[in-house]
Amino acid sequence: AQKITQTQPGMFVQEKEAVTLDCTYDTSDQSYGLFWYKQPSSGEMIFLIYQGSYDEQNATEGRYSLNFQKARKSANLVISASQLGDSAMYFCAIISYNTDKLIFGTGTRLQVFP
Amino acid sequence: EAEVAQSPRYKITEKSQAVAFWCDPISGHATLYWYRQILGQGPELLVQFQDESVVDDSQLPKDRFSAERLKGVDSTLKIQPAELGDSAMYLCASSPGLAGGLTGELFFGEGSRLTVL
Numbered sequence: 001a002q003k004i005t006q007t008q009p010g011m012f013v014q015e016k017e018a019v020t021l022d023c024t025y026d027t028s029d030q031s032y033g034l035f036w037y038k039q040p041s042s043g044e045m046i047f048l049i050y051q052g053s054y055d056e057q058n059a060t061e062g063r064y065s066l067n068f069q070k071a072r073k074s075a076n077l078v079i080s081a082s083q084l085g086d087s088a089m090y091f092c093a094i095i096s097y098n099t100d101k102l103i104f105g106t107g108t109r110l111q112v113f114p
Numbered sequence: 115e116a117e118v119a120q121s122p123r124y125k126i127t128e129k130s131q132a133v134a135f136w137c138d139p140i141s142g143h144a145t146l147y148w149y150r151q152i153l154g155q156g157p158e159l160l161v162q163f164q165d166e167s168v169v170d171d172s173q174l175p176k177d178r179f180s181a182e183r184l185k186g187v188d189s190t191l192k193i194q195p196a197e198l199g200d201s202a203m204y205l206c207a208s209s210p211g212l213a214g215g216l217t218g219e220l221f222f223g224e225g226s227r228l229t230v231l
Contacts, residue, residue, distance in 0.1 A: 004156075033218055043203050043225045045157070050218025091156055095220070100145050100211065101170055102220065104156040 002027045002094050004105035011110050013082045020067070021077040021108045023092035031097035034075040036066065039089040039107075048090075051075060053097075082112045116140045120206050120223035128231050132194035135226045139188070139208030148181055148191050149205040151225075157205055163189060164211065196230045203227050 003026040013019040025034065036048040051059045051066045059066045067076040079086060089109050095102045119138040127133050139146050144165050149157035160179065162170040165186035174181065178197070183189040193200055204227075209220040 035218065035220070037222075043227060045205060045207070045222035045225070047218075047221060052218070099169065100164070100209065101159070101162060102147060102207070103159065104149075106156045 002029070002032075002096060002101065002103045004092050004094055004103055006092055006105035006108050008108045009106075011108055013079075013110065013112055015084060015112055015114050016081055018078060018080045019082055019110065021079070021090050021092075021110065023075045023077065023105060025073050025075060025092075025094050027073075027094060027096070029096045029098055033095045033097065034066070034068070035093040035095065035102075036064070036075075036077045037091045037093065038086075039091060041088070045091070049077065079110075084112050084114065086110060087112045118206055118208050118221055118223035120204075120226050122226055123224060124227050124229075126229045126231065127196050129197055130195040132192065133196050133228060134193075135191045135204050135206075135228075137189045137191070137206030137208075137223060139206070140221060142210065143208035144186070144211035145209045146183060146189050147205075147207040147209075148189070149207070151203040151205060153202070160191070193228075196228075198230050201228055201230045 005024045032053045034051045038046045049061045049064045049066050051068045063080045065078045089107045091107045092105045146163040148160045151157040160174045161181045163183045181191045203225045205225045207222040
């Protein structure tokens, strides 16, 4: 079974500052992947970053980086230099390499203020 | 750039009516997912297809919901009869299959927002 926990229902950050969104997971799989998605108010799910469980280096995509701590089952998203357009819901998700099943957390609402 | 197509974008219906949503995944993607997302919550997996076969529909309310992917390409999700609690965003996603888990190649459509009156 897989489970994603996002303990921060809401976060505030000032423009140009960095922010960390927490994600912990539980899985019985040895091989899995972790995603972060952004969902603006329009509703579409926008892919941000992906980390495979065998990847030793933390994934980075532009201003997004994933702080992967496998032993702690943690996959936090770090957004550097926040922008007003980053205000949205952010979801962490886990996929099993065995079944391809993708499960989401409850999300964190990020608000960036000037 | 290849996209996952969904329609309709918005649907308003009265309770007890039938409603259907369509999804066309990225060409060549074997795995297709349908999610339901109630406002303020995370997406909940309704059904997962591998080609034309259902591999997980454990959370699909089978008394009123059905899903098919007859030729292993596009898919339809149907609700009959619709209830007030079905008001939600219905999201479709696709991936190449197990390779999606390995490479992270998994993408969503824009979603279909359902309002049941």
